[in-house]
Structure formats: C-alpha cells, structure tokens
Amino acid sequence: MDIEQSKQPAPPGNFVTADAPGYDSLLQCMRCGFCLPSCPTFQLTGRERSSPRGRVAMARAIAEKKLDLTAAMKEEAFFCLDCRACTSACPSGVQAGSIMEHCRSQVARQDGVSLSPARQLRAFVLEKMLPSPGLMKNSLVVARLYQRLGLQWLVRRTGVLSLGPQWLGKAEQMLPWLEKPLSDGLAELTPARGEKRGRVGFFLGCVMNLMFAEVSSQTVRVLAHQGFDVVTPGKQKCCGAPHLSEGDPITARKLAVANIELFMAQDVDYIITDCAGCGAALKDYKKMLEGYYDEATLHAFSAKIRDVSEFLAEQGLRSADLIPQPVSVTYHDPCHLAHAQQITAAPRILIKAIPGVELREMNESDWCCGSAATFGLKYVDASHKILKRKLANIAATNADLLITANPGCQLQLAWGLKKADMQQQLLHIMQLLGQATPV
Ligand code: SF4
Ligand code: SF4
Incomplete structure (x- = not known):
C-alpha cells in the first residue's frame, strides 16, 4: 500500500481524513476513571476534558458525529503529554x-497547508530537517558557533530573551554545551572486548547524536566491553517519534521504512538504543506500518529492538571488573521506558549491579517530568508545575546523583535542577555504567 495513503477506507464520523483514531480503540474505554490519578494534566487542571477518559470521550463523540473537531479537542490533543501513564493504569x-497522536494528525490535516511562518517552519523541520542527518548536523554547527563565539554568554547575561516568547527563553536555557556529533567520530564497527557474546546494531537517535554524544559513546563502549560487536550504520534516520508527536504520520512511515531496510541489511542479533523515546517508536513500527509493509519483516525487526538497559539486564551484566562507585543515586523512570515499553526493573538491576552504588527510590519515580517532546516548550507554565512535583520527590531522597535514560527527560530535569538551585548531578544510566567500566 502507498505509504502516503491511509489504510482506513474512510475516516470515522467527523474526523477529516486519513490516520484518524480507529473506532474500536475508542470503544475500549468503559469510563471507570481508574486512570484519573495517574494523568498529570488531569491532576494539574482538575478538568475532565484534560483527562484520559475525557479525551477519549471527545474523540469518540467526533467519530460518532456528535461533535466537530472543535478548538477544545485540538487543544486537548496537544495538551496531552503522551506519557502513557493512563495506559499503565487502565x-x-x-x-x-x-489516540491523541492520531487526533493531532487530524488537526494538522484540517488546518491544511498554510503560509504562516510558524506552519512553514514546522513543515521544514518535520519534512526536511529531521529526515536529513546533514541538515541536522548543520543546525548544530550554528548552535555551536553561538556558544563558542560568546553569543550565548551575552544573551544569558543581558536576559534579552525575556522580551521574546516564553518558549524561546526556555529552549535557550535548556541547550546543553554542544560537542561534535558522535556520528562524526564513531566507526561503523566497534569490536567486542574479551569473550565475544554477540553482534548488535546501535540506533543512534538524533538528539543523542547531536546533544548527548558523550552518553552514546559510553553506551557503545559499555556494549563492547560487555562482549558485543557494535555496528552503527552511518545512514540511519530519525526514528519518526517527533513526527508522530506533531501529527505527521506520513513522514514517520517513510523514516520507519528507511530504518528497517538499513538495519535489516546488517547481520546483527539485536538493535539497541539508549534513547527511551526512540526505543518506543522503533518498537511501534510494527503497528505503524501494519498493512503498508511486509509483515514478516516487521515482526523480525520488532523482535530485535531493545533498550540498552533491557538488553544488558536480559543478557546478564558482566560485573566482575566494574570499578566501584561510592555514590547514592535515585532513578527517574522516563515515560517512554516505563509506560510505553513497560521497562522498570532492568535499569534498577544495572544500577544495583555496580559495586558501591546505593539506590534510593523516589516517590512517583514514573511520574512525567513535564518534558514530553514539545509539550515543555508549548506549555511552559504547565510543564514547570509538573516538573516541580518531580523535583520535590528527587530532593526528598537526598541522593548524590539523579539517573535517567532519555534525552528529553535529561534536558528538562537539568533545566529544573538548575532553576531550583538543586545540587544533584544528573547522569544518563549509561554514563554511570560508563564510569564504572574500565578503559
Ligand atoms: S482507566 Fe481506561 S477504561 Fe477506565 S476511564 Fe480511564 S481510559 Fe477509560
Ligand atoms: S498520555 Fe499522559 S497526559 Fe495524556 S491522557 Fe494519558 S496520562 Fe494524561
């Protein structure tokens, strides 16, 4: 089937066009309300329409022609964090x-092609920039120059961005110190060390490559130290998660096909990622491309995808030569690991396997940090309120380190820790394991 077309014969009810939520998925809700305590936007607003139950009810009303695609529905589609905590509770x-991701695609289609600068920028980023590793790297060059020429210092010193939109100021404050992209210096094959246990492909997500190169270089080093040949194909594309999040499933499908074909051509046992958001998207390719792509290949691809902590816990961590790390840590579960992939035990198994580390559990460790793709920039105040609840739980542990496993969480938490003047150092779990892994 043509990837640009919807597999639905016709959108249900008042949904406008392709990629609407499936009607059956809307009928599943029995309106019990068990999801309400787990939904950050409901807890924040107390509004039924901002709850999972309310959102599904609105989508169902549209599918049954009782409601148009109203401004309220559009707002709720984007005000949902897509944290999936409700699915874990339901x-x-x-x-x-x-379902809200599908509703976003309806909004994008209904609004159609517009010449407004914001819409043009959105289309450029989703359709041209994110699918092109070259353009992504060029954007990084500009950002690095901004930092290295002292412009960032000047901007922060003068506070000039406080005169602009709120999201711009926050985005600037969140920008980490940028090094060269990891893809520039990483060989396609990093050989296993010690007794070889297998051969894995490494999916290097865009944000990890551009903003957290040091984290992913540790991931590759740890995997090699654990006995795995690591193949990092140079031509990989964005996983498509930002496109689904912004209501562009067509580009997401194109990217998914490119990644499947690239990785299935490699002779690897597993495909590993250290980005929870990428892992959730890669595991979802089966659902995303159902009816568009060869089913057996989709199954084979999905069966190979592993988050790095899931993989290492499954394979068994070789811990005999790990360097003791005498620190206390607390762990924040990224939504796209805990709720989208149901992975909560594996990171804790790894943390506890490092000699010297004391794990102090925080309350509500799987409560969203308020980042959620572009939510943290679109709804700066709401995002900050959600984050404050997380920060209070982190502070109560009094742990030396805060550990997480997703770049979006890392950006948001680093911003929050700094803003709240908290002293905890923030690390990705693979940085912690990297510190414990001998050179
Ligand atoms: S828990 Fe599930 S079935 Fe119950 S109201 Fe929430 S979404 Fe509907
Ligand atoms: S995905 Fe998160 S924000 Fe959205 S309805 Fe579910 S719990 Fe609420």
Missing part, C-alpha cells in the same frame, strides 16, 4: 496517548 488497555 484495566482495558486504552491508549489515550496514542
């Missing part, structure tokens, strides 16, 4: 986050 397995 006895029927209702996927309100995924």
Whole structure:
C-alpha cells in the first residue's frame, strides 16, 4: 500500500481524513476513571476534558458525529503529554496517548497547508530537517558557533530573551554545551572486548547524536566491553517519534521504512538504543506500518529492538571488573521506558549491579517530568508545575546523583535542577555504567 495513503477506507464520523483514531480503540474505554490519578494534566487542571477518559470521550463523540473537531479537542490533543501513564493504569488497555497522536494528525490535516511562518517552519523541520542527518548536523554547527563565539554568554547575561516568547527563553536555557556529533567520530564497527557474546546494531537517535554524544559513546563502549560487536550504520534516520508527536504520520512511515531496510541489511542479533523515546517508536513500527509493509519483516525487526538497559539486564551484566562507585543515586523512570515499553526493573538491576552504588527510590519515580517532546516548550507554565512535583520527590531522597535514560527527560530535569538551585548531578544510566567500566 502507498505509504502516503491511509489504510482506513474512510475516516470515522467527523474526523477529516486519513490516520484518524480507529473506532474500536475508542470503544475500549468503559469510563471507570481508574486512570484519573495517574494523568498529570488531569491532576494539574482538575478538568475532565484534560483527562484520559475525557479525551477519549471527545474523540469518540467526533467519530460518532456528535461533535466537530472543535478548538477544545485540538487543544486537548496537544495538551496531552503522551506519557502513557493512563495506559499503565487502565484495566482495558486504552491508549489515550496514542489516540491523541492520531487526533493531532487530524488537526494538522484540517488546518491544511498554510503560509504562516510558524506552519512553514514546522513543515521544514518535520519534512526536511529531521529526515536529513546533514541538515541536522548543520543546525548544530550554528548552535555551536553561538556558544563558542560568546553569543550565548551575552544573551544569558543581558536576559534579552525575556522580551521574546516564553518558549524561546526556555529552549535557550535548556541547550546543553554542544560537542561534535558522535556520528562524526564513531566507526561503523566497534569490536567486542574479551569473550565475544554477540553482534548488535546501535540506533543512534538524533538528539543523542547531536546533544548527548558523550552518553552514546559510553553506551557503545559499555556494549563492547560487555562482549558485543557494535555496528552503527552511518545512514540511519530519525526514528519518526517527533513526527508522530506533531501529527505527521506520513513522514514517520517513510523514516520507519528507511530504518528497517538499513538495519535489516546488517547481520546483527539485536538493535539497541539508549534513547527511551526512540526505543518506543522503533518498537511501534510494527503497528505503524501494519498493512503498508511486509509483515514478516516487521515482526523480525520488532523482535530485535531493545533498550540498552533491557538488553544488558536480559543478557546478564558482566560485573566482575566494574570499578566501584561510592555514590547514592535515585532513578527517574522516563515515560517512554516505563509506560510505553513497560521497562522498570532492568535499569534498577544495572544500577544495583555496580559495586558501591546505593539506590534510593523516589516517590512517583514514573511520574512525567513535564518534558514530553514539545509539550515543555508549548506549555511552559504547565510543564514547570509538573516538573516541580518531580523535583520535590528527587530532593526528598537526598541522593548524590539523579539517573535517567532519555534525552528529553535529561534536558528538562537539568533545566529544573538548575532553576531550583538543586545540587544533584544528573547522569544518563549509561554514563554511570560508563564510569564504572574500565578503559
Ligand atoms: S481510559 Fe481506561 S482507566 Fe480511564 S476511564 Fe477509560 S477504561 Fe477506565
Ligand atoms: S498520555 Fe499522559 S497526559 Fe495524556 S491522557 Fe494519558 S496520562 Fe494524561
């Protein structure tokens, strides 16, 4: 089937066009309300329409022609964090986050092609920039010059961005110190060390490559030290998660096909990622491309995807030569690991396997940090309120380190820790394991 077309024969009810939520998925909700305590936007607003139940009810009303695609529905589609905490809590397995992703694609289609600068920029980023590793790297060059020429210092010193939109100021404050992209210096094959246990492909996500090169270089080093040949194909593309999040499933499908074909051509046992958001998207390719792509290949691809902590816990961490790390740590579960992939035990197994590390559990460790793709920039105040609840739970542990496993969480948490003047150092779990891994 043509990837640009919807597999649905016709969108249900008042949904406008392709890629609408499936009607059956809307009927699953029995309106019990078990999801309400787990939904950050409901807890924040107390509004039924900002709850999983309310959102699904609105989508169902549209599908049944009782409601148009109103401004309220559009707002709720984007105000949903897609954190999937509601799905973990729901006895029927209702996927309100995924339903809202589909509603976003409706909004994007209904609004159609517009010449407004914001819409043009969105189209450029989603359709041209993110699918092109070259353009992504060029954008990084500009950002690095901004930092290295002292412009960032000047901007921060003068506070000039406080005169502009709120999101711009926050985005600037969140920007980490940028090094060269990891893809520039990473060989396609990093050989296993010690007794070889297998051969894995490494999916290097865009944000990890551009903003957290040091983290992913540790991931590759740890995997090699654990006995795996690591193949990092140079031509990999964005996983498509930002496109689904912004209502562009067509570009997401194109990217998914490119990644499947690239990785299935490699002779690897597993495909590993250290980005929870990428892992969730890669595991979802099966659902995303159902009806568009060869089913057996989709199954084979999905069966190979592993988050790095899931993989190492499954394979068994070789810990005999790990260097003791005498620190206390607390762990924040990224939504796209805990709720989208149901992975909560594996990171804790790894943390506890490092000699000297004391794990101090925080309350509500799987409560969203408020980042959620572009949510943290679109709804700066709401995002900050959600983050404050997380920061209070982190502070209560009094742990030396805060550990997480997703770049979006890392950006948001680093911003929050700094803003709240908190002393905890923030690390990705692979940085912690990298510190414990001998050179
Ligand atoms: S989404 Fe699930 S938990 Fe929430 S009201 Fe519907 S059935 Fe109940
Ligand atoms: S995905 Fe998160 S924000 Fe969205 S409805 Fe579910 S719990 Fe609420």
